[in-house]
Amino acid sequence: MKGIRRQLTLFIKPPEGTIEKIRARYNPKQYHLIPAHVTLCKEDEIEPIVKTIERLATITLEAPLRIRFVQIERFAAGKGVFIPSTEEYKAFQELRKLVLGQTELIREQVPHITLMHPRNSTCDDKTFEQLKRYDLPSELEFDTICLIEQIDGGVWTVLQEFKIVRNKAE
Numbered sequence: 001m002k003g004i005r006r007q008l009t010l011f012i013k014p015p016e017g018t019i020e021k022i023r024a025r026y027n028p029k030q031y032h033l034i035p036a037h038v039t040l041c042k043e044d045e046i047e048p049i050v051k052t053i054e055r056l057a058t059i060t061l062e063a064p065l066r067i068r069f070v071q072i073e074r075f076a077a078g079k080g081v082f083i084p085s086t087e088e089y090k091a092f093q094e095l096r097k098l099v100l101g102q103t104e105l106i107r108e109q110v111p112h113i114t115l116m117h118p119r120n121s122t123c124d125d126k127t128f129e130q131l132k133r134y135d136l137p138s139e140l141e142f143d144t145i146c147l148i149e150q151i152d153g154g155v156w157t158v159l160q161e162f163k164i165v166r167n168k169a170e
């Protein structure tokens with residue numbers, strides 16, 4: 001038994017774009033487990049979950065979080081492929097501080113999108129060259145944080161959604 005995992009995630013919208021097409025073709029197992037996303041906070045960071053949920057309910061940003069991305073890279077001895085963010089991701093770190101209730105982050109999380117997870121796919125040189133030809137987004141916006149859960153290595157499910165950009169009337 002693998003147990004229960006929870007994390008905070010920024011899902012990519014619209015979900016039917018190029019990133020998901022790549023994942024469906026080159027990493028179908030991961031594609032079926034979880035939609036394309038940027039991990040905001042990992043499971044060990046969000047405990048106690050009740051306090052994290054309380055903070056999430058109070059977060060209001062003026063505009064959606066924007067993350068800019070650069071060219072794809074390989075990782076995990078070349079088995080995995082991801083789209084790293086630019087080095088300018090201060091707004092992402094500021095959002096993490098709000099979510100975690102920290103003035104200084106204990107751990108830095110670098111925003112990225114995994115195209116091929118090394119746990120259940122392997123990238124070779126030919127595949128990587130094919131992936132480099134895709135027209136991938138250079139910037140994405142996020143206005144919702146999702147608390148998601150995985151039980152015993154199964155499909156991730158959304159437990160709660162937190163809209164972080166609200167209209168003034170809300």
